[in-house]
């Protein structure tokens with residue numbers, strides 16, 4: 001049985017002060033939940049967030065990292081640095097990274113390997129653009145992204161990762177994939193994993209859905225057999241909405 005995982009990706013939102021205010025309240029509201037809850041503040045707030053979350057079941061994720069452990073890469077952060085700060089997860093290959101920072105599947109693959117070496121759990125994002133959906137290229141797109149990101153991993157390594165299916169046209173637009181469409185793609189991703197790593201690995205991997213998840217649509221999405229949680233953007237910045245999503249899927 002796969003435990004649901006709800007991750008709040010704050011993107012470039014919230015100062016350290018705002019992060020602390022939010023997490024103190026979130027901790028009180030979620031002292032006991034069957035869902036795994038993760039928050040992903042900006043780099044600047046990770047240390048403060050780790051401190052305030054000590055002893056709570058809420059885990060911490062970073063939003064990106066470089067694949068090198070150290071070096072002359074101005075402005076970059078390594079997996080070892082994130083691990084030391086107390087991160088459990090790192091979001092990799094988000095479509096905004098692919099779109100605005102030219103990340104490729106090869107970059108994502110290097111990051112996945114580096115994260116695993118530092119004992120961080122990668123949350124690997126995949127998803128098609130509107131044009132790819134409209135031209136019937138959704139499955140081919142996610143298959144290529146999965147195969148690229150997970151190249152060279154052992155079955156044991158693959159079994160521990162999290163995948164987030166995020167159709168690009170649904171991110172921040174208010175247009176959510178229907179329960180059936182999201183299930184269809186998540187089920188396909190599980191088949192791709194099974195082909196590459198075997199059925200046992202495919203059954204273990206958690207596959208989230210992301211893209212305009214709200215309290216009102218979370219329950220229907222999470223009830224699908226191949227949807228094991230959500231990667232939440234905008235709604236994770238508002239206490240009422242984020243807690244609402246978590247409570248609605250319990």
Ligand SMILES: O=C[C@H](O)COP(=O)(O)O
Pocket residue numbers: 009094166170171172173174210211212213231232233234235
């Ligand atoms: O990482 C989160 C996703 O990009 C979804 O964002 P959204 O919930 O604002 O659509």
